[in-house]
Amino acid sequence: MNFDYSEKIIDLQERLTSFFDTHILPVEREVNEFLYHPDNLWKPWPGMESLKQKAKEEGLWNLFLPKAYGDLSPGLSNLEYAPLAEIMGRILWSSEIFNCSAPDTGNMEVLAKYGSKDQQKQWLAPLLNGDVRSAFLMTEPQVASSDATNIETSIVSDGNDYVINGRKWWSSGGMNPNCKIAIVMGKTDPQAPRHQQQSMVLVPMNSPGLKIIRPLSVFGFYDSPEGHAEILLENVRVPKENLILGEGRGFEIAQGRLGPGRIHHCMRLIGMAQRSLELMSKRASERIAFGKTFKDYSSIRQEIAKSQCDIEQARLLTLSAADKMDKFGNKLSKDLIAMIKVVAPKMALKVIDRAMQIHGGKGVGPDTPLAHFFVAARMLRLADGPDEVHMYQLGKSIIKKYAE
Structure with missing residues (x-):
């Protein structure tokens, strides 16, 4: 590289x-x-x-x-x-x-x-x-959606249309007033092989039968104006030409969608951590306690030094994953992508937590971005697949590689 x-x-x-x-x-x-x-x-x-x-x-x-x-x-x-x-x-x-x-x-x-x-x-x-915004409807409250094959929303063929029924939540972007279109994942054939049951379909947000039940907050933050919505789909009818790629291709599309997205999430997390490091360094150079400036305490220096090490490690790993994706595609990069998706949110949480501690009361209030950074980083241990799923698949891949 x-x-x-x-x-x-x-x-x-x-x-x-x-x-x-x-x-x-x-x-x-x-x-x-x-x-x-x-x-x-x-x-x-x-x-x-x-x-x-x-x-x-x-x-x-x-x-x-x-x-x-x-x-x-x-x-x-x-x-x-x-x-x-x-x-x-x-x-x-x-x-x-x-x-x-x-x-x-x-x-x-x-x-x-x-x-x-x-x-x-x-x-x-x-x-x-940039004329409109969009939403992605995949996760469901009734099933463990970390396993996408569990998705229960039905997409049933009816003449020239598909009829969609299901309940979604954590529908990113669903609350935005300019959200005009959603990509919905559901099952077109529950009897097909496990990874060929799902499909993705375009559903306009003004479709009859699509109802926003409620916005969902994350640790009290609504992330307005995008937000996360719980959405009910009751006999929502869309023309068949709204199906993306073809019936049974939803899982394939999801895998293609998530690879670059995970790179983006991880690099934004590194940006949050880097800014947190800068803020805590500035705070440490300004505040005095017990007759010494914060920066002169060994414990403060160690927290800042560890944070720089953690950030650089995660940054280099994420760049390595991006480089491999460019050269070999999502499939051959899946191990590195799994690694960064586990490493980057945890790293950011550690660094942001240290920054909040060094800031004291200011660190948990509205005058710095730290509290919202912390919430975003914690959410990203779940979004685009929880840590456990990535580690499960990564462990399987590593064992197979060395056992053979």
């Missing part, structure tokens, strides 16, 4: 950092106060569209889409996008400004890779342009 970035990627990192310094960091407190205010639930911050337009004008748009997708993509590999995702991870809501936020990124990749020309024209084009 070559750790030296091209002039193009160095330039993008510098431009993205400059955009943060000029347009995002100065309004961070204002945006947070707006988003966390209970009167503003499910309302976008009024200045968001203006920032998105600036990002478009500066060529910092849709950076996530791998170069394999041709004209739809800015031409970056997963390895090249990784440091940009890290920069975006420094502020939780910033990815949307560059049209690089989940679940839209994964949904756009699905449509770019597996969608028909008509599906791409109707839904991918407005998503790539």
Whole structure:
């Protein structure tokens, strides 16, 4: 692996950092106060569209889409996008400004890779342009959804339509007022082989029978305006051309969707951890207790040193996974992807926790991003597969490799 970035990627990192310094960091407190205010639930911050337009004008748009997708993509590999995702991870809501936020990124990749020309024209084009937002409906409250083959939502053929029935929750993006389309995973043939029962279908959010039951908070954070929704689908009818790729291909699509998404999540986690390290270092140089500045206590120095080691280890492992994915694809990279998905959230939790401890009361309040970082990192030990699933599969792969 070559750790030296091209002039193009160095330039993008510098431009993205400059955009943060000029347009995002100065309004961070204002945006947070707006988003966390209970009167503003499910309302976008009024200045968001203006920032998105600036990002478009500066060529910092849709950076996530791998170069394999041709004209739809800015031409970056997963390895090249990784440091940009890290920069975006420094502020939780910033990815949307560059049209690089989940679940839209994964949904756009699905449509770019597996969608028909008509599906791409109707839904991918407005998503790539930032005109609409989307949701991903996979997880269900009645089954252990970490095993995707458990999904019970039914997608039943009826003439020229499919009829969908089921209940979903933790439906990312479902609460956004501009969410117009959802990708729904369900079963078209419960009698087929285990990994060929599932399919994915496009469901407009205004479809009759689709009902948002409630928003779901994470440790009290609603992540407005995107949010996570519990959604009921009762006899929702969509035309058959809304099926993605074909019946029984849902598990295949899910695996293709999750590989790049896990890279993105992990690099954003590294961005959270890196910013937490910077904040705790600054705090340690400013505060005095018992006659000494925090930075002069050996215990504080050790916490900061351990944090730098932890971050760099996770960063290099994630870059290695991105590099292997670029060279060999998702399937041959699955072990490294499993490793980073276990390592990165745990690393971020440790570093953020140390930063909160060094900040004292300020670290758990609204005046730093640390508390929300901690919640996001804890959630990501579950999202896109819990630790236990990744370790189960990774252990199986390692044993097979060396037993043979």
